[in-house]
Amino acid sequence: MASFMSMFGGRKDPKQSAREAIVTLRQQLQMLEKKEEHLQKRIDEELVKAKANAVSNKAVATAALRRKKAHETELDRLAGTRLQLEMQVNTLESANLNAETMQAMKKAADALKVIHGKMTVEQVDTTMDSVREQKAVADEIADIISAPTGQEDMDELQEELGELEQEVLNERLAGAEHVPIHKPETSRAESSRHQAPAIEDDEEAELKQLQASMAM
Numbered sequence: 001m002a003s004f005m006s007m008f009g010g011r012k013d014p015k016q017s018a019r020e021a022i023v024t025l026r027q028q029l030q031m032l033e034k035k036e037e038h039l040q041k042r043i044d045e046e047l048v049k050a051k052a053n054a055v056s057n058k059a060v061a062t063a064a065l066r067r068k069k070a071h072e073t074e075l076d077r078l079a080g081t082r083l084q085l086e087m088q089v090n091t092l093e094s095a096n097l098n099a100e101t102m103q104a105m106k107k108a109a110d111a112l113k114v115i116h117g118k119m120t121v122e123q124v125d126t127t128m129d130s131v132r133e134q135k136a137v138a139d140e141i142a143d144i145i146s147a148p149t150g151q152e153d154m155d156e157l158q159e160e161l162g163e164l165e166q167e168v169l170n171e172r173l174a175g176a177e178h179v180p181i182h183k184p185e186t187s188r189a190e191s192s193r194h195q196a197p198a199i200e201d202d203e204e205a206e207l208k209q210l211q212a213s214m215a216m
Helices: 002-007 014-052 058-116 121-146 151-177 185-215
Strands: none
Touching: 014 058
16 A cells, blocks of 8 residues: 555555655665675685686686786775665665654653643742742741740749748758757756756765664
């Protein structure tokens, strides 16, 4: 069908045309390589023949060298043709790759257009401003919720502090009641002096009572 359309000027796919051209050029290159191999074989054969007759039959040797020279000329021409075909293959492959790359990029661009739709830069800016505004509101609400409740908290803290102070004072007073009373040494000496006469009076009374009983 493609050949039929091309015969009547039908439009062919550029990608398909490039592939067909590359295939044709590669087939031609294979044919040239086989031709070169054949010519190289003929050159080697003529060289052997020329060496074999270089002394015994110079005419045959000379004819062999002429044929060898003609084959080498043809081999050089084929080498130049092969180089041109290889350059064309490389050019077509590069152009085909570029075309496929551009087609892929075009598809990607079309996909981006579909994804973005009617989205514009102004709409994106407006949306981002709204997002930032709502975030600021959320942060402010969080700060208000986590902040102290004010005077009520201060009153509660003052009350707790007063209870702690009273508890410390009570502990200090309780500790003071268990401390033993310390009397100075001078007081002890004075007490001893006051007790000494009383003891002497008792002893003297007891002695007088003993003497009275002996006199009886």
